[in-house]
Amino acid sequence: MKSYAEIRHFRDEYIQTVSTNHDKLNTFHDQLMKQSVQVAMEKVQSERGEPPAPFAFFLMGSAGRFEQSIWSDQDHGIVFVGDGDCQSYFLHLGEEIVSGLVQVGYELCEGNVMASNPVWCRSVDEWKLQLETWLEEDRWDSLRHFSTFFDSRVLVGESSLLSELKVESFNVLKEQPRLFHRLAENVGFIKKGIGLFGQLLPEQHGEHSGSIHLKQTVFFPFVNSLRLVALRERILEPSTLSRFKQLPDKYHQIKSYENDFQNLLDFRLRLRKDAQDYHEVHHIAKKALSKEERQELKLMMKKGYKLFSETKIMMENECSTWL
Structure with missing residues (x-):
């Protein structure tokens, strides 16, 4: 059995060899996290025995979307078969996974969106109830939790358990189409990255003053747009690129932005492959950008804003015919 320290050593030794290729980098992250989860499972099994029920450990956020950069944080959960009596075992497993992943990097x-938190570690039936509650509560934080959950995929365990939860969510949304309006509003705030005169707008305060927040100003419009359409079209795949590819032909205008998102992924890797920590991955100093890179970044921002605007209008028009 490998140790967390050995996995971390492997990460540090080899990650730069895949740092310029999006698919290879995210496949490498999957390998690191899967090995870490296996170590955690073996440790918990030695302490508490075999898992008391079938389960799935799933990733969310950038990991769930297969969109990690060279550094990443943790966003994950557990779903298991059976009743709440099994939860203590899986929470303990979640705690060990969290500890192991920290040691790996x-x-x-x-936001504590991790399998060690009871909110994100539930039985199938409890998860169904939680997802329905988040949607029907129709609160800002509830809908944000739901959106976070939907960008998920199973790393270890029974994939069918997660698919079952997503299908249940599709059914709730079909019965209450007004929720699409609210989901669009929930992700509608986009941090302004371009000023009135076409200049880039860096952070004004804090430790990242003078830098551009790539995640908030550039990535979110693409990610949020494709999530909304995936919910509408019952697309299970969590990655933004996969969602682009699975869109029906009627979304040809939205599909036209696929290359722009691929260019954005490549742009981030090119400029952030030497980042020293997770927070540095998402920030880039404005003064560090060349004139050409600034123009490239502004173009991607404009594309993202336009995509989200077009997606929201399309969703509103469609929703009005369902109500």
């Missing part, structure tokens, strides 16, 4: 999630 994945920062804790600031």
Whole structure:
């Protein structure tokens, strides 16, 4: 059995060899995280025995979307078969996974969206109830939790358990199409990255003053747009690129932005492959950009804003015919 320290050593030794290729880098992250989860499972089994029920450990956030950069934080959960009596075992497993991933190099999630949190570690039936509650509560934080959950995929365990939860969510949305309006509003705030005169707008305060927040100003419009359409079209795949590819032909206008998102992924890797930590991955100093890179970044921002605007209008028009 490998140790967390050995996995971390492997990461540090080889990650730069895949740092310029999006698919290879994310496949490498999957390998690191899967090995870490296996170590955690073996440790918990030695302490508490075999898992008391079938389960799935799933990734969310950038890991769930297969969109990690060279550094990443933790966003994950567990779903298991059976009743709540099994939860203590899987929470203990979640705690061990969190600890192991920290040692391997994945920062804790600031929002505590991790399998060590009872909110993100539930039975199938409890998860169904939670997802339905999040949607029907129709609150900002509830809908944000739901959106976070939907960008998920199974790393270890029974993939069918997660698919079952997503299908249940599709059914709730079909019965209450007004929720599409609210989901669009929930992700509608986009941090402004371009000023009135076409200049880039860096952070004004804090430790990242003078830098551009790539995640908030450039990535979110693409990610949020494709999530909304995936929910509408019952697309199970979590990655933004996969969602682009699975869109029906009627979304040809939205599909036209696929290359722009691929260019954005490549742009981030090119400029952030030498980042020293997770937070540095998402920030780039404005003064460090060449004139050509600034123009490239502004173009990607404009494309993202336009995509989200077109997606929201399309969703509103479609939703009005369902109500």
